[in-house]
Amino acid sequence: MKSVRSIALAAAALAGAASAQHFQRLGTCPALGCVFPPDQADFLAGQYFDIRLEVHAPVNGSEANGLQPDEKFTFTIAKGDEEAKSVTEYFEIEDSKLERWNFTWFEDLFARDAKKPSLVNVTSKAYRRVALYEPGEYTATLSYNNGATTKATWLVRDLAEERRAKNIILFIGDGMTTNMITAARLIGHKSVNGKYQSKMQMDKFPVLGHQMTHSIDSFITDSANSASALYTGHKSSVNCLGVYADSSKSPFDDPKVETIAEIFHRLTGGLIGIVSTAYLADATPAALTAHTRDRSQYEHVIDTFLHGITNYTWTNWTGPDVLFGGGAENFYSPKLGGETYQDKDYYEEFSKAGYQLLHNRTSLLNAPNSDRALGVFTVSNMAKWLDRNVYRKNLNQSLSPTGDKTAALDQPGLKEMTLKAIDILHERSGDKGFFLMSEAASIDKMMHALDYDRALGELLELDDTINATVAKLKTLGCDKETLILVTADHGHGFDVMGSVDTAYLAAQDTQRKKRDAVGTYQNSGLSQYQTTGNLTLGGSNFPSNWDPRYTLFQGLMADPDRRENWSVHKDGPRKPAVEIVEDSEDFYANPKDGKGGLLLNGTLPVENDQGVHSLTDVPVFAMGPCQDLFGGVYNSIDIFFGMAECFGLGRGKPE
Amino acid sequence: MKSVRSIALAAAALAGAASAQHFQRLGTCPALGCVFPPDQADFLAGQYFDIRLEVHAPVNGSEANGLQPDEKFTFTIAKGDEEAKSVTEYFEIEDSKLERWNFTWFEDLFARDAKKPSLVNVTSKAYRRVALYEPGEYTATLSYNNGATTKATWLVRDLAEERRAKNIILFIGDGMTTNMITAARLIGHKSVNGKYQSKMQMDKFPVLGHQMTHSIDSFITDSANSASALYTGHKSSVNCLGVYADSSKSPFDDPKVETIAEIFHRLTGGLIGIVSTAYLADATPAALTAHTRDRSQYEHVIDTFLHGITNYTWTNWTGPDVLFGGGAENFYSPKLGGETYQDKDYYEEFSKAGYQLLHNRTSLLNAPNSDRALGVFTVSNMAKWLDRNVYRKNLNQSLSPTGDKTAALDQPGLKEMTLKAIDILHERSGDKGFFLMSEAASIDKMMHALDYDRALGELLELDDTINATVAKLKTLGCDKETLILVTADHGHGFDVMGSVDTAYLAAQDTQRKKRDAVGTYQNSGLSQYQTTGNLTLGGSNFPSNWDPRYTLFQGLMADPDRRENWSVHKDGPRKPAVEIVEDSEDFYANPKDGKGGLLLNGTLPVENDQGVHSLTDVPVFAMGPCQDLFGGVYNSIDIFFGMAECFGLGRGKPE
Structure with a gap:
């Protein structure tokens, strides 16, 4: 059984050009024939699903081969070592009608900047609401372009019909x-002495x-x-x-x-x-x-x-x-x-x-x-x-x-x-x-x-x-x-790396001095969010003080430009970045946010106004x-x- | 039993001034009497430990009370509801000799900048290599300054003498x-189609x-x-x-x-x-x-x-x-x-x-x-x-x-x-x-x-x-x-937030354009570290290619100034930040590191040359x-x- 998956794997690895990164011709379809559900799909016995088959004919770009999209592709299903049957025979359904369309994509960021999309013509069929009932491994094979195949190994997991939870x-x-x-x-x-x-x-x-x-x-x-x-x-x-x-x-x-x-x-x-x-x-x-x-x-x-x-x-x-x-x-x-x-x-x-x-x-x-x-x-x-x-x-x-x-x-x-x-x-x-x-x-x-x-x-x-x-x-x-x-x-x-003395942060007048407000390791000290005595809300556990002098030195790694003062945002949910020019999709640190804080440049593309x-x-x-x-x-x-x-x-x- | 711990908790909460954050007079000792092992300590039955007692007399600063450090403090131990015994009686040991010293600390960053330390005089005793054998809760009480007490609740966990692993x-x-x-x-x-x-x-x-x-x-x-x-x-x-x-x-x-x-x-x-x-x-x-x-x-x-x-x-x-x-x-x-x-x-x-x-x-x-x-x-x-x-x-x-x-x-x-x-x-x-x-x-x-x-x-x-x-x-x-x-x-x-097209990153000439090299969500694509066929090292799992065009958009949140090109550092372990002036403890992005990358300002105090x-x-x-x-x-x-x-x-x- 394992060997079937290995073959599919090897086939996928050969399709070099299509394995672009930022952009892909179509996810889960590294070859020119596409099977959905794709290779490696697992099913619950009896779960309904649709089948979609596509054959791609790239007109230009690194994959172009001069072919028209195949209209006569076939699709078979075989359980384990049994003989493969056509999809219509396997599920006892009518054949479906051929669909055609095209789409474009960019091979990489350089192509995007140069406005050079790749065009792909497509032939396709879909089969609706089928189900596999017998547990085990299945091989689904799309044959197209006179001998090319895309194989998908499907696994119907073992039955578990007994109900154990209401x-x-x-x-x-x-x-x-x-x-x-x-x-x-x-x-x-x-926490007291390191114990909650x-x-x-x-x-x-x-x-x-x-x-x-x-x-x-x-x-x-x-x-x-x-x-x-x-x-x-x-x-x-x-x-x-x-x-x-x-x-x-x-x-x-x-x-x-x-x-x-x-x-x-x-x-x-x-x-x-x-x-x-x-x-x-x-x-x-x-x-x-x-x-x-x-x-x-x-x-x-x-x-x-x-x-x-x-x-x-x-x-x-x-x-x-x-x-x-x-x-x-x-x-x-x-x-x-x-x-x-x-x-x-x-x-x-x-x-x-x-x-x-x-x-x-x-x-x-x-x-x-x-x-x-x-x-x-x-x-x-x-x-x-x-x-x-x-x-x-x-x-x-x-x-x-x-x-x-x-x-x-x-x-x-x-x-x-x-x-x-x-x-x-x-x-x-x-x-x-x-x-x-x-x-x-x-x-x-x-x-x-x-x-x-x-x-x-x-x-x-x-x-x-x-x-x-x-x-x-x-x-x-x-x-x-x-x-x-x-x-x-x-x-x-996200993580927390220490504490911030917000009083000290606000009192400094240079970016580099402001960074001194951060305390790490032993200088992180203890949480100050629980120091004012009883909790505010019955038996539930929430901070009793959301605005202590010593706050958490916390944040994300992927950000827009922003100003961090590591203090609670009392005026409602934070808006860390804004456009200076409307609809420019070019975001800078929001001048109204994080007052007195440390100005930090982002790492995300500048059209991002939030983390990811x-x-x-x-x-x-x-x-x-x-x-x-x-x-x-x-x-x-x-x-x-x-x-x-x-x-x-x-x-x-x-x- | 619970009530004993609650009392100790309440006592700790009252000691306001000493609960500074970046700096502390002495960790685990919010009051002026210090017991080590402190409140909340757990012990294995029969585990050796030392006891250290300190009484602090702050000479200046917010805790100063004009007192000399107490030379006549006493220390007792009681198991559960039993009568408290002096430490020497409890462990059948000789009393130890009184020690004296002093130390200084800063109450906060402002005090540090102003070079205004707080001085504390100390009296102390230590008892060496004792052990508690009976499981259960103990109350250790340091009495000092004519009626002040610092209580520690110690727990000897239940016995487990049966060996289950060789x-x-x-x-x-x-x-x-x-x-x-x-x-x-x-x-x-x-991974293939989302499955490793x-x-x-x-x-x-x-x-x-x-x-x-x-x-x-x-x-x-x-x-x-x-x-x-x-x-x-x-x-x-x-x-x-x-x-x-x-x-x-x-x-x-x-x-x-x-x-x-x-x-x-x-x-x-x-x-x-x-x-x-x-x-x-x-x-x-x-x-x-x-x-x-x-x-x-x-x-x-x-x-x-x-x-x-x-x-x-x-x-x-x-x-x-x-x-x-x-x-x-x-x-x-x-x-x-x-x-x-x-x-x-x-x-x-x-x-x-x-x-x-x-x-x-x-x-x-x-x-x-x-x-x-x-x-x-x-x-x-x-x-x-x-x-x-x-x-x-x-x-x-x-x-x-x-x-x-x-x-x-x-x-x-x-x-x-x-x-x-x-x-x-x-x-x-x-x-x-x-x-x-x-x-x-x-x-x-x-x-x-x-x-x-x-x-x-x-x-x-x-x-x-x-x-x-x-x-x-x-x-x-x-x-x-x-x-x-x-x-x-x-x-x-640390986390990974997407991918980086390192070819595109290097080809851009502004900081803001470089950020476009980052791909998030669907544009993260698939890992390119495993695409060149067989693994290099027998049956072990390591990348076959450490230097692909599409790398990981990864990093830490707490950093020194640095330049990120998200590429493997081929010349040995990375050195992200250096001093421009020797021994200045003022670190900037290393000009030799991360060539062609994105210059990022740090969030840590500038004496840091690495993450935390x-x-x-x-x-x-x-x-x-x-x-x-x-x-x-x-x-x-x-x-x-x-x-x-x-x-x-x-x-x-x-x-």
């Missing part, structure tokens, strides 16, 4: 790394793992393709939600893969809950139901929550029982300024489908647990913990979720949303159980903005939410039958049934397979 | 973080943990106090080896704590091996036998390897059976330029004690396994994997371990040293077993130098060493009885007996307690 709660700290957890612990928990007097809830989880987030065609991932990997077991490309990216013009015809929410709902009738502090059309919630290679199709995303996929026959989907977050602009009517799918009022659409509508914390807390609920609490991303709890005047913006331009002052936090989601899902699911995804989205958003304080506040709120969830499950008596996973989708290159994601493996914390599936180091897709195994979702034959 | 091998990747492991995997292992075709050996370990590295009196640690925490179960201060730091002038009278090597050797007669790619007097090897608050006492450190502690009665120590590494300058005679303890020739000293002397890779590989061995292979730190294997001309320096000023061309790597150490320890230990510490020291040293390629090369060499160790243990038939731990002592704020450590929790990988003790998230000191439990080293009464 419920799964998946917490995603977007962009959260071990480094950030360490920093959040430092500011949120007291309390632990993060995550620290108490019995099983720890690391997952590798590498995209399918680049080593850095975004939140769309990483969420897709976690939810579908299939790696993909940046910006993809639940599809492999093909080269066609439409963002709605790419080959789909079924998500954990779709499979669980289809096979068991179990209920789905989706909670996020982002706008709800954002990648991490969207990837549970949307299938598009363009994550910015927000209006479409909102429709898929309710109706699923409508342009092709797909899975059986009847909507989540809980959908809580921000992003009201994709729900309320265009008459109020909304941007919605087919210009409909999606509050009305959800209401017609039996959802109660919730627009603030008060109504959330008072909502009956007996009805499905749509909770949309603000335009755009939800307010940050730091602004909801400490710098409340920053809530005075025209972000009301009704679209009436008032302020959204009464917003719930992740904890209130998650606890209510559990109440509703628990009450409504009966014996069927539920799958809940709860996302602390603004850890990522605030790290992008280099707003470390707000990011760590969001992380502490996530930990507080997990803590409250553990207690809630015990109260409901379902802690033993509920698997809790806490993980991230990718990292940011990083490579690092991210942690996984597991507690509950099947927890042992999540220890050690593994691929991001193994989270999907672990959850599917725990829910017993493999199927050896069609139902 | 051998323990502790690998320390100095400065190694999860982020670095991810980066090393990216350059050393092939081979894994790191670390990735295959069944149990994963995170340890918190927080120092006792600052949140950033150095390699001395972090190694002490791992080896003794006691947190300490920066620069401390196996002691708590007192305020006296001598670096050799600080209160000691017994190390895992000392306890294991004393109680079981088991053998000790010490292997490092650093100079052997460096902190990580040194902390196994040295006890000083000043890690730079190199000559002293080398003597402790052989003779243990000689200025006080201490543990029973007869030297390690294996000691391999660099740092010949602290061994060969001062006549040849050596810097040695009491000007002795330490090759001669070790030889007289029965050690075979090894000075190159050839003699190492051919050495008999029947004799104890001292292997010193170079002056200073050992050559890096990248220089030994790829850029060999950089070995042409006058670093011969004999002191004869020739080049040390035939140096072993961590793998050869570790495998030979295991052979010797296995053959010589019989039923007694062994403890081996093997350190990949230059992960840290090369990260300090911002030489990411060399650092990752060292990390891959560590992984290769672990891989070979697992195989070696199987061959020797002792894999089932040997616990292998892999961890780090602290991190550096960071806060992040570091990973722990465990395999073998007791592996389950090392899952989840815990304190660095728990590594000591886990190893001690696995060796069954707790003792309920004196032997």
Whole structure:
């Protein structure tokens, strides 16, 4: 079996010219014949997916060979050592019609600067909603150009039909790394003589793992393709939600893969809950139901929550029982300024489908647990913990979720949303159980903005939410039958290297003297965020003082130009860089940001006004049934397979 | 029990003025009475330790109270709710004599700039080599200044006298973080469509943990106090080896704590091996036998390897059976330029004690396994994997371990040293077993130098060493009885954020255009370090090409001024910053370094010519007996307690 993969590997290694770096002709397709799902794809037995085949004919550039795109390519599938069958025979489906298109790309940055794109003509076919049921290795072979082949080895993982968990709660700290957890612990928990007097809830989880987030065609991932990997077991490309990216013009015809929410709902009738502090059309919630290679199709995303996929026959989907977050602009009517799918009022659409509508914390807390609920609490991303709890005047913006331009002052936090989601899902699911995804989205958003304080506040709120969830499950008596996973989708290159004497920093008048304010090693001293006595918020662990004289010497490695004063940004989320000339895409340090601080030149291309994601493996914390599936180091897709195994979702034959 | 700790906590919180940040009067002593071991100290039952008591009388500064230092302080110990006894009664020892000294410190950076130190007069006593045998909580109380008290709660952990592992091998990747492991995997292992075709050996370990590295009196640690925490179960201060730091002038009278090597050797007669790619007097090897608050006492450190502690009665120590590494300058005679303890020739000293002397890779590989061995292979730190294997001309320096000023061309790597150490320890230990510490020291040293390629090369060499160790243990038939731990002592704020087109970078002529060479997200593309076919070195996983056009966009967050071209430094370890004026302690980007790259201003105080450590929790990988003790998230000191439990080293009464 191994040898098949080796052959495919060798073939890939030979295709030199196409393995450009910054730009690629088409990710996952180093040869001129492209198979999706590509080589190395793993499947859950019975998981729905689409097949997309492409043959590329480069017209110019280093790969040009003078050929027309092949119209007579063939595609076969063989299980193990069995005889190969044509795709139509294998799946007992009709052949599909030949499609044609073309696209351009740049071979490198020099070609881009010289405005010399490479043109590629394409022939293609797609086969929709098929499934493989028998575990084992398959060889999928595309034959084209009179004898060339592209082989893909597919693996259907071993069956696991026995259900071991009634419920799964998946917490995603977007962009959260071990480094950030360490920093959040430092500011949120007291230590005495090097020993913390309390632990993060995550620290108490019995099983720890690391997952590798590498995209399918680049080593850095975004939140769309990483969420897709976690939810579908299939790696993909940046910006993809639940599809492999093909080269066609439409963002709605790419080959789909079924998500954990779709499979669980289809096979068991179990209920789905989706909670996020982002706008709800954002990648991490969207990837549970949307299938598009363009994550910015927000209006479409909102429709898929309710109706699923409508342009092709797909899975059986009847909507989540809980959908809580921000992003009201994709729900309320265009008459109020909304941007919605087919210009409909999606509050009305959800209401017609039996959802109660919730627009603030008060109504959330008072909502009956007996009805499905749509909770949309603000335009755009939800307010940050730091602004909801400490710098409340920053809530005075025209972000009301009704679209009436008032302020959204009464917003719930992740904890209130998650606890209510559990109440509703628990009450409504009966014996069927539920799958809940709860996302602390603004850890990522605030790290992008280099707003470390707000990011760590969001992380502490996530930990507080997990803590409250553990207690809630015990109260409901379902802690033993509920698997809790806490993980991230990718990292940011963040760490803390010492402390900053902000009084000294502000008092110096040269750049080089300002750097003396930094204390490293023994001069880092102790955290000053916990020195003013009792914590401010009941039993939860948050800093009692966000604005001490000695702050953290912290930051990212990949930045725009910026000025760092390492102090809390009291006027709302940070904006580190601005354009001097409007629409120039040329960003400089924001003169209004980081006053008195150290001016630092960025390392990112100058069109960046914020930080970017990083490579690092991210942690996984597991507690509950099947927890042992999540220890050690593994691929991001193994989270999907672990959850599917725990829910017993493999199927050896069609139902 | 809990209440005792709470009281101590409250007392600590009240001592406001002394909780300065950059500088502290004395770490772990926020009040004017100081107890070492301090509050929150944990002990292995039967572990030797010293007690140091100090009473401080600040003469000036914010704490000055006009008092003379108390000469009549008393110190009592009470187990649980039992009656407190004086220290002399409790341990049945003589009272010790009163000592006096004074010291100065700065309250903050303004005081330092103004040259206004605070003076403190001190009275003190010390009690040497005591031990607590009964598990449980103890209250140690220092009474001074007519009614003031400083209380310390000590915990003797539960007994675990049953031995579960014959051998323990502790690998320390100095400065190694999860982020670095991810980066090393990216350059050393092939991935196809987002799936690695081979894994790191670390990735295959069944149990994963995170340890918190927080120092006792600052949140950033150095390699001395972090190694002490791992080896003794006691947190300490920066620069401390196996002691708590007192305020006296001598670096050799600080209160000691017994190390895992000392306890294991004393109680079981088991053998000790010490292997490092650093100079052997460096902190990580040194902390196994040295006890000083000043890690730079190199000559002293080398003597402790052989003779243990000689200025006080201490543990029973007869030297390690294996000691391999660099740092010949602290061994060969001062006549040849050596810097040695009491000007002795330490090759001669070790030889007289029965050690075979090894000075190159050839003699190492051919050495008999029947004799104890001292292997010193170079002056200073050992050559890096990248220089030994790829850029060999950089070995042409006058670093011969004999002191004869020739080049040390035939140096072993961590793998050869570790495998030979295991052979010797296995053959010589019989039923007694062994403890081996093997350190990949230059992960840290090369990260300090911002030489990411060399650092990752060292990390891959560590992984290769672990891989070979697992195989070696199987061959020797002792894999089932040997616990292998892999961890780090602290991190550096490192990550990878994308790729760099080095051809494009070099071709641009402005700083801002150069930044366009950076590719993020999808433009990071795939690793180009594995594209030239077969790996260069047998079955081991290292890059086949260290100098591809598309390199990693990687780095640290805390830096000196430097110029980054993100290319391999072919002329030997990087030197990113230099002084323009000699001895000015004012460092600028090295004009000879990073040619064609991007000039970046640093964030560290300008006297820094390299990067610094960071806060992040570091990973722990465990395999073998007791592996389950090392899952989840815990304190660095728990590594000591886990190893001690696995060796069954707790003792309920004196032997």
